[in-house]
Structure formats: C-alpha cells, structure tokens
Amino acid sequence: MSRKQLYSRTSAYIINALVPVIILVIFQIFPIIKLITDGLDSDSILFFKLIFIAETVLLLVYRKYLLDILLKDTEVFYGKVLSFKRLPGTRAQDSLETCRFELTVENENSSRKFIIFPEPLKQLYHTDILIQTMMNCVVHFEYLKRTKCVVSIIYIEAENTPLSKKQLTKKERQLHQKKEILKRTIKKQQ
Numbered sequence: 385m386s387r388k389q390l391y392s393r394t395s396a397y398i399i400n401a402l403v404p405v406i407i408l409v410i411f412q413i414f415p416i417i418k419l420i421t422d423g424l425d426s427d428s429i430l431f432f433k434l435i436f437i438a439e440t441v442l443l444l445v446y447r448k449y450l451l452d453i454l455l456k457d458t459e460v461f462y463g464k465v466l467s468f469k470r471l472p473g474t475r476a477q478d479s480l481e482t483c484r485f486e487l488t489v490e491n492e493n494s495s496r497k498f499i500i501f502p503e504p505l506k507q508l509y510h511t512d513i514l515i516q517t518m519m520n521c522v523v524h525f526e527y528l529k530r531t532k533c534v535v536s537i538i539y540i541e542a543e544n545t546p547l548s549k550k551q552l553t554k555k556e557r558q559l560h561q562k563k564e565i566l567k568r569t570i571k572k573q574q
Contacts, residue, residue, distance in 0.1 A: 385526070385535065390453050393504045394533040396484055397449055401442055408439050448530035457529035460538065460563050461498075463491030465518045471499070487534065489523065498527055500534040509537070524563075 415432040441448070451457070467488040487498045522541040527534045 385456065385458060387453055388457060390456065390458070390528070390535055393508070393535045394449075394453075394531075395503060395504075395527065397499070397533055398446055401446055404438070405442060408435055408442075411435055412439075429453045430572065449528070449533075452528040452530050452533075454499060459525050459529050460524065460526050461491070461496070462522060462524040462563070463489040463496070465520050466490050466495070468519060487518075496532070498525075498532045498534050505534070505537060520567060536561060 405409075412432070412435050415428045418428050465487060467486075469486050469518045471484050471486050483501070483503065484501050485502060487499060489496055517540055518537075524538040524541075525534050526536045526538060
C-alpha cells in the first residue's frame, strides 16, 4: 500500500497537528527572509529557536504515526470484534469525516484495541453498513504497526455482508493467503 493511501485512510489521526504545523512553517519563513535581507539579530535567533522547539515537540508527539507512514509499516490481524465505541475528541475530530472509533478485537492469543476511521473505509468499499456489519464477526484487517490504526478490511467472516463474499484487492488477498499459510505451519509445528 502506498504512503498516499495510508495517509488518506488515517489522516484524521493527525488532524489536530495540521493547523499548528502550517502556522509554524509560515512563521519560520520570516527569520529566513530577514536573514537573506538584513542578517539575524538576537531576537530573530530566539524566535527561530522557539519555532524549532515547537516543531520538535509536534514531531515527538506524532512520531509513531509519522514513522508508520514513512516506513509503510502495516500488519495483518484477525479476530472477533467485541466492542465498537466512539472516541471523544476535539471539534476537528467530531465531524463525520474525521470521527474515530475504538475497536476491541479478540483472537485466540489476546485482546487488542485498534483505532478505526469508518468514513474513509466507507468511501473505499462503497458501503454504509460497515460498522454494523463488523459487530460479533471475525474480521481480517490491515493496520499501522505503531499507532494501531486500521487502514483496510481484508475480509469479514459473516453471512450476507458486502465484504464477506469477496476479497478486496490482489495485494490484500496475498496478505490473507500468507497469513493462512503461516497459521498452518505454526499449527503443524505444535
């Protein structure tokens, strides 16, 4: 999956940082212009350092997400969906396009929590019943390794669902097949 696809499916994760980053980049242009025209004085250097510190803090806060996008780190997980609840957020995260949900999934090994953004997935799979379909079903999906954001749903094991009869893309089908082969080899070794 490309970085563009990963970002477009999980951009709501970083929406709170976009406005400060844009403002900081704009304010960073002023000391550069002053350096080119007049040279820097002590006030401009201090201002430049404060902007740099603010950018560093934002990078540290969102480093897991940025690493996932840059390295394209995704993993496949499957399990039964136990709960699906909306996470509280800021005003920017409360709109329909950026709302996020916590998905609790349990397989034979453990129970894990993931963040899912249903609106980009609804647009991708052209269905409005994605959330209702996943409850109490076994779901195979791909997620970002560090931030646990779901980026694609590979397969839903339930009857009469839009995604149960087909696997979505060739790459996702290959990932599913690799996972099944790995699962069989682990069972054989035991």
